[in-house]
Amino acid sequence: MVVASDKKSMAMAEKIIENQSIQNSMLAETEKMRDELKVSADELQRKLVELSDYVDKYEGEVAKFKKNLKEISSSGAGETVETMKTDLIALSKLLPITGGPFVELFLGKMNVRFAMKKERLQFKSEYELFKQKLSFVFVVLSLVSLMLNMRWVHIFLQLFLSYYYVTIAIRENILRENGSNIKSWWIQHHYLMVGCGVVLMTWPPTESYHQFSLILHAFGLYVSFLQIFQTRYQMARLYTQRALGKAGEMDVVNTDTRETHWTGSVKLLLPMVWFGHMFQLHLAIYAFRIWLSFPKEIHPLCVSMFNLAMFLGNFSTTLIVVREKAKNRTANNKKTQ
Known part of the structure; x- marks a missing residue:
């Protein structure tokens, strides 16, 4: 028993010594990695300073080129000047940019152009995921607002919609500056x-509001379902276009896609889109009629004008896309004959 106990103690001691040796080896290796990381960090910091200086130098050169180009624009150089203007646009895409007044309003005058491809793709991916998640939230909120005639529920929906569209507008402005194909109308x-x-949030719960709220939330529910259907169709088309090399890595899903194909899905989608446009026009007319009945209230008139403006923009944009696609189909059919 004593011999067995001594052997067990020796084995445990050997195990402890072995573990201690492994830990010492790992500690030495980790210290070496730390020292190497410090060297890499110093090198990276030096490179970043050099890059910052080079960007400043490049900005100055572009500004000088732009000034010279402006001075010779009136000299009648013609095609040469136009070519250089095109080159200036391409060269300016490497410069830092703030994203425009709307983005500056929320983020200040900071650079929103991502230098790394990984950052651009991650930002785009988060934007698309944000839209997909909130589409289902809007269906639920619109349905609840339609079923419950409670003012605080309606205000919450409009507050959430305002948050959504402010966020989307900021992100899309940034995406455009990083090469996305988002059209300015959207x-x-x-x-x-x-x-x-x-x-709508500041519209008092008067008789005019109650007359309008039912059709408003019916329209919101329809648009929420339509947006989900559109997004799924266009995501599938975008993946196909990327695989064929016809879409860029920063292209995103939007209702102004020029790559619409006349599949069974789009033949169902287009009538739904047209109906949505007509529904919005009806909404604008209905709000205007309410204002005629309550001329002292400004809210119905404002809502009518907003919806009319959105109808005109949406309708004309969709019409342009459909006409362009029809022309392309006709041209392709003539080539194959």
Whole structure:
């Protein structure tokens, strides 16, 4: 028993010594990694300072080139000047940018152009995920607002919509500066939605509001379902276009896609989109009629104007896309004949 106990103690001691040796080895290796990281950090810091200085130098060179180009624009150089103007646009894409007045309003005058591809793709991915998640939230909130005639529920929905469109507008402005294919109209549409939301939140619960709220939330519910259907179709098309090399890595899902194909899905989608446009026009007319009945209230008129502006923009943009696609189909059919 004593011999067995001694052997067990020796084995435990050997195990402890072995573990201590492993820990010492790992500690030495970790210290070496730390020292190497410090060297890498110093090198990275030096490179970042050099890059910052080079960016400042590049900004100065572009500014000088832009000034010279402006001075010779009136000299009648013609095609050469136009070519250099095109080059200036391409060269300016490497410069820091703030994203415009709307982004500056929330973020200040900070650079929103990502230098690393990884950052651009991550920002785009988070933008698309944000839209997909909130689409289902809007369906629920619109349905609750339609079923419950409670003012605080309606205000919460409009507050949430305003938050959504402000956030989307900021992100889309940043995405555009980083190479995304988002058209300016859709960002302007978001501004109009925010303005309309503010008017609806401040509309007192008068008789005019109660007359309008039912059709308003019915329209909101329809648009929420339509947005989910549109997003799923366009995501599938965008993945296909990327695989074929016809879409850039920063292209995003938006209702102004020029790559619409006349599949069974889009043949169902387009009538739904047109109906949505007509529904919004009806909403604008209905709000205007309410204002005629209550001319002392400014809210119905403002809501009518906002919806009319959004209808005109949405309708004309969709019409342009459909006409362009129809022309392309006709041209392709002639080539194959």
